[in-house]
Amino acid sequence: MKKMNRAISLILVLLMALSLCACGSSNAKGTAASSAPAYGGSYYADAAAEAPMEEPMEAYDYDEAGFAVNEAAYSAAGAKTEDAPEESPEKIIYSSDVNVETTEFEQTLARLDEMIAEYGGWVESSSVNGANFYNQSRGYVTNRSANYTLRIPSDRFDAMMNGLSALGNIPYTHTYTENVTAQYFDVQARLNAYKTQETRLLEMMEVAETVEDIILLEDRLTELRYEIESLQSTLNNWDRRVSYSTVYLNIQEVQEYTPEAENKLTFGQKLARAFTDGLRSVRDFFEDFLLWFLEALPSLAVLAVVVVLVVLLVKKIGARRKEKKQKKLAEQYAARQAALEAQRQNEEPKE
Numbered sequence: 580m581k582k583m584n585r586a587i588s589l590i591l592v593l594l595m596a597l598s599l600c601a602c603g604s605s606n607a608k609g610t611a612a613s614s615a616p617a618y619g620g621s622y623y624a625d626a627a628a629e630a631p632m633e634e635p636m637e638a639y640d641y642d643e644a645g646f647a648v649n650e651a652a653y654s655a656a657g658a659k660t661e662d663a664p665e666e667s668p669e670k671i672i673y674s675s676d677v678n679v680e681t682t683e684f685e686q687t688l689a690r691l692d693e694m695i696a697e698y699g700g701w702v703e704s705s706s707v708n709g710a711n712f713y714n715q716s717r718g719y720v721t722n723r724s725a726n727y728t729l730r731i732p733s734d735r736f737d738a739m740m741n742g743l744s745a746l747g748n749i750p751y752t753h754t755y756t757e758n759v760t761a762q763y764f765d766v767q768a769r770l771n772a773y774k775t776q777e778t779r780l781l782e783m784m785e786v787a788e789t790v791e792d793i794i795l796l797e798d799r800l801t802e803l804r805y806e807i808e809s810l811q812s813t814l815n816n817w818d819r820r821v822s823y824s825t826v827y828l829n830i831q832e833v834q835e836y837t838p839e840a841e842n843k844l845t846f847g848q849k850l851a852r853a854f855t856d857g858l859r860s861v862r863d864f865f866e867d868f869l870l871w872f873l874e875a876l877p878s879l880a881v882l883a884v885v886v887v888l889v890v891l892l893v894k895k896i897g898a899r900r901k902e903k904k905q906k907k908l909a910e911q912y913a914a915r916q917a918a919l920e921a922q923r924q925n926e927e928p929k930e
Contacts, residue, residue, distance in 0.1 A: 670763040670817060672759060675755065678750055680749075681831070682832070698732065699732050700729055702728070703825075705726065705727045706725065724832065730825060747830075748836040770807060773806050773807050776803055780800050780803070
């Protein structure tokens, strides 16, 4: 029993030593029992010297985090697991961007809700931009819009995309595909290898006798469980994205649908459209100007009264200043004339 415990301790020490060496050296594929004292002191050195080894140690490989992984267990887990059959199903993620134009906004949103329920999907997020009261009150044309992020079962994705034409005109659509098959089963194989290591460490925990052994095992188990949770989260995320495709849908209310592409129109059609657009622009300009003028008319009337009062006040002040100036000039002129008359009288000879 003592020899068996020492053999287990030696295997644990070798496992941890190889993990440490993998982080610092590329040729650390194997190790000797002399590395044991770095983890267990003289006890592990004695165990390494006394423990009989009837069979050679299994070869170990290293993952990206520097943990030792048994190559045989890794291969077996990757090849024999039920999650990775001989003919692995493709793991493809589908998503699309779609723009929809509609002249019946409310009816289109109602029809979209029916389609989502019909195809077994759900709304991940949505936003609706309603009509602007300010513009509506002034007679301006206001176009509403809505943005949806939809999750549709992948086996109904094509049917959903083909059915979107029932919502209105579709001037733009683009579908994206992402094949994650290789990455998926690589992560799955690593996950199975880590679970195998976890099982072995739990078995060692049951027969561990010293506190030092238990601490080493618990540290390694903590590292393994962190890696297992991280890889499992990655697989769950891929499963959700593979099972449910994503549709980013933009619905725009319009007065008329976007016409055909310019290169499909004749020169005469282009001229007619340019002339029609010009007339529409002139009409819109005068309509907007008339609406603005009628709206601003009360303010303009008040402003006109204020301007007239200011002008009259300025003129009155100017007239007073002019009158005072003329009066002052007349007084100066009269004083000068009186002075000249007095000087002339003084210069006349006396009889």
